[in-house]
Amino acid sequence: MNKRERLLKKLTEAWGPSGFESDVASIISEELAPVGKLSRDKLGSVIAVQEGRTKRGPRIMLAAHMDEVGFMVQQITKEGYLRFLALGGWSPRAMPSMRVLIRTHTGKDVVGVVGFKPPHELGPEERKKPIELKDLHIDVGAIDKYDVKKELGIRVGDPIAPVTQFVPMTNKEMYLAKAWDDRSGCALMVEAMQEFAETKHPNTVIGVGTVQEEVGLRGAQTSGHAVKPDLALAIDVALARDTPGYREDTDCRMGAGAAILAYDSTMIPNLALRDLAVDVAEEEGIPYQVTTLRGGYDTGRIHIQREGVPSLALGVPTRYAHSTESVIHRKDYESALRLIVALVERLDRRTVDKVVTR
CATH class of the missing domain: 3.40.630.10 (Zn peptidases)
Incomplete structure (x- = not known):
């Protein structure tokens, strides 16, 4: 390199x-x-x-x-999932399965993934419906709201961004990141x-x-x-x-x-x-x-x-x-x-x- x-x-x-x-x-x-x-x-x-x-x-x-472009924690559900809002212009179609990093107010980094209902569970009408931000959540591997707030230190307002690696593509002329x-x-x-x-x-x-x-x-x-x-x-x-x-x-x-x-x-x-x-x-x-x-x-x-x-x-x-x-x-x-x-x-x-x- x-x-x-x-x-x-x-x-x-x-x-x-x-x-x-x-x-x-x-x-x-x-x-x-x-x-x-x-x-x-x-x-x-x-x-x-x-x-x-x-x-x-x-x-x-x-x-x-x-x-x-990134996100911000908007809500923590009682089950321990994060609802979030967008910082910048996102298409929700690009979000499911995205790996993200949440940075807490203490500076701790927490890895999560944007979750969405799998295709097996989508009904006929849901399949036709465009994905909306409200349909998505972030899974940080927590068991409940207490776990998210007290053990992981995440709170409303914490920022989020994707996590990926810089990769020269096969022909070496293009870069992916x-x-x-x-x-x-x-x-x-x-x-x-x-x-x-x-x-x-x-x-x-x-x-x-x-x-x-x-x-x-x-x-x-x-x-x-x-x-x-x-x-x-x-x-x-x-x-x-x-x-x-x-x-x-x-x-x-x-x-x-x-x-x-x-x-x-x-x-x-x-x-x-x-x-x-x-x-x-x-x-x-x-x-x-x-x-x-x-x-x-x-x-x-x-x-x-x-x-x-x-x-x-x-x-x-x-x-x-x-x-x-x-x-x-x-x-x-x-x-x-x-x-x-x-x-x-x-x-x-x-x-x-x-x-x-x-």
């Missing part, structure tokens, strides 16, 4: 649902400490400031969210900051690991206010639409390059910045694809800070996002890193001023 794969493994296997990102923040802080001046905002986002060849250069924010949304973006932000430390870029680059993106882009709002960027890039995932059920001519496919987002539900990107990203990709021979998303990115909050911040989202095409396992392609990750580095190196004061005024 090479250095990059070790970083990806460490980040994807880290436990960190929305609002409980401290494990991921520790990893990112350790990686960024040698290449930037570290701080935290009061919501918990990690901020690393790295000056380039001039202190008067524009401030470029690279935002990648540290949180993953949980939480590519957005640990892939975290890794890209870290690697980009490390590359910039070896160059004299024409700006101040601010790498930010944001919190609570999956529950409303909250860390983006606070860190964007703290950082005061002149321009911002969100580094996140895009949805790969190359699996059964999509048309053959759909955009955003695995292995076809970095994703440049032309639209998402929270932001229409700065058009000059979007066009610049496309131009840079073509001039540098970087594979790319332009796509859209019905969800949102951190730039949805950053671009409306102060008088407005020119912003763009870049992503790694990902299959099966917001589930217990998802897949990315090594070449798409590499293309995204090349594009981020090449684009930021073009963003001197003159270029940023043109983007703002166009």
